[in-house]
Amino acid sequence: MRSVKRILLASILMTLPLTALAGTQSIVLGMGCFWGAEKRMSEIPGVIDVEAGYAGGDAETVGYEDVLGTEQRRLRGKSDLRNHAEVIKVSFDPDRVSLETILKRFWENHDPTQGDRQGNDVGSNYRSAVYTVSDAQDAVAKSTRESYQQALTEAGYGPITTEIAPLRHYNRGEAYHQDYLEKNPNGYCGLGGTGVAFPGEPAKAMPDPLAADQLDFDLQLIMFEAQDCPFCERFRAEVLDGWQAEVPIAATLNPRPPEGWTLEKTLFATPTIVLFEKGKEVSRYTGYKGDADRFWKWLGFQVLTPEQQRIAFAQGTEPAFTGSHLDEKRPGVFVDPITGTPLFRSDAKFESGTGWPSFFSPVEGAITLHEDNTHGMRRVEVRSASSGIHLGHVFDDGPPPSGKRYCINGNVLSFVANGE
Template sequence: MKTIIVATLSLLIVMASFTMEKTVVSSPLKSNQNTSSKTDYIVLGMGCFWGAEKRMSEIAGVTDVESGYAGGDFSGVGYQQILNHEKALRADKATGRNHAEVIKVTFDPEKVTLETVLAKFWENHNPTQGDRQGNDIGSNYRSAIYYHDAAQKELALATQKVYQQALKTAGLGPITTEILPLRNYITAEEYHQDYLKKNPSGYCGLGGTGVKYPISGDKTAQDGPLSSEAMTGRQKMLNGKDLNFPQQLVIFEAENCEFCKLFDKDILNRWQAEVPVIATINTNPPADWTLEKPLFAAPTIVLFRNGKEVSRYTGYNGEQSNFWKWLGFQLLSPEQQKIAFEQGTEPPFTATILDEKRPGKFVDPITGATLFLSKTKFDSKTGWPSFFDPIEGSVTLHEDNSHGMKRIEVRSASSGIHLGHVFTDGPPPSFKRYCINGNVLKFIPD
């Protein structure tokens, strides 16, 4: 009897705490809103609903995706109350089942099947993690399928069985996704709707195991679940033995990721850097290698040394100089960093390439982009490597009034690092003297 009274009081306290918060009016599932007689809907939990909303909205035939909450014991609650309740649950100070962050996916069955929608659901998050998704931990981030009729339940269970076999074949664990009738659905606050459209550089869970769902009718589906061999290209888990063990960059990307496409366009497709790089959409580290912590956004660029993560760069929205600065701090010595990022100057007559006269090229030590050719190098007697002409477009010029002097600073166009200064006392034909710190140049002989 005492146990019952205590439990009842705990539940009343939790419910009271919800009513004390500013609440959001619970609305019934809007099956008729923004839909037609030809559309259907299903409610899915994939962790943080910001990324889930974006991923599922990219499916052809999906007409609307709405962020919300569902599957809990309470109605009339909002984002902050759900976070507070989860915190209380984890501290054993509350009872009652919490809501999961979900998305309501409305689709046209004539243009896309429910199986395809569920296939993308399985592929676009990791359904084996229990009450978490990447770095987001708690029952409010659980994987879930909330159905509204018997046909949806049957198909949800069938696709779970198919995908579980595919995961097993790939060496992954059991699915923890709950498949239950929909209850207590609540539309999320307006600022959560289309969040990544409003905030292009916002948080977006990376998700995914890299294992493809074998759609019915595919040859792979007829022959059985996808094997590890069938996960070709960037979907296949990387093998550490095929990579550069001492130092390797791995770009963890995601399907239909606009930020990943932008990174490929700006950086990866122009790669000339000395450090080897490879891209994958499999979220696991290369076999026998280790990540320091889970991935939570795409793209994530990880630098491995001797099979272990030493640094990472998360997310990309066109900020090329920030990425190259991050990489520079991993590749350059402290002396080089001072020159490159603090506009430092090496002592005269100390650069190892000062007397370099072999045919070849001088490149950016981070990006590998060619800056000067040997044929433009000359002895200026100043103690610093000097050139009368850079490769067209390889450097940028900037006014520099530091140290009480008026000078023109020279930076690398590809990485933005400080190289030196340019003066007008050089030899013909340019009569320019590009006075460059040799320690931020890498020489590559022809």
């Protein structure tokens, strides 16, 4: 949380020109979406305030909808106006942090080689930019750009596309855009740049990409995470640490895929969980805010057959005597087909004659029960506690010791024999 002093100072800065407050300096930077840029740059010691806004376009006065509308008209060929970029105004104390340090963090905290885009955000309003208010700022911007270009070239990146120009037509962003990620965390952390350190700065602790020969080329999940990302830590604690799913998963702090593997598009936030098939991305899940059911549903739509999806997500029922595992009698355990979590042991299975696999008791804590009044009947629905998928129903006509009959769709069960 900001201190009261910082809030008061920020309110003063909002109403004054960029160089009006004695003892402070400001520079305007475009790093793509200003939400993540505001959060990252505000963490630099010596930065007093970071404000979201718009700058660099032809119109003198704009708001968020104006910028979006101008971009759409440009794309349709109905306007040749120069659009504004989403920017942040970084106000700092030069006695505590230099402009050069501010710009070093600017270069490191986004990808300045992408032209009119930044990650998933495409358009000239997301361009990389440095808007200056003096010849001195212009000189530092160009000098640091030249230095960082050398580091990027050595790392295999292309030329920097950042616009460096005198500031014009700056507009402060709407109130709801200020401190947006602080107020609306959205369940993800900004990826934070290319991972290439500015020359002379300590190298970032960036591990090598995952080794392809240590992964499953046919079907593999990779979790791309970041340091100091609380949403990544929560995903680890609530999903990854107890992973039992059949699809293997690996985690990495490097935003690049294994050598020879391809991402469909640039990563823009963490955690991002990508499903690769034959080394190519087929789907991804970005962000996590404790919604494990939503994650498992996403994975289910990738790995389950259409018939399994109908049962799992639309409370469907397989015709009697047609499902899997009806005659399975080996010692083992029946598990959730998405999470791999044990649901029923084979020694709790019995022959009910109904045409569906039947059990007199589940694994403790493996299921949840829900009232079901569909189809003109009053029944008790059985769902998997781990993924939330529909399994079947439970009735009071089972054998001892429970007297229950858990009537389960065999097509949404996987079986793991003892010793496998």
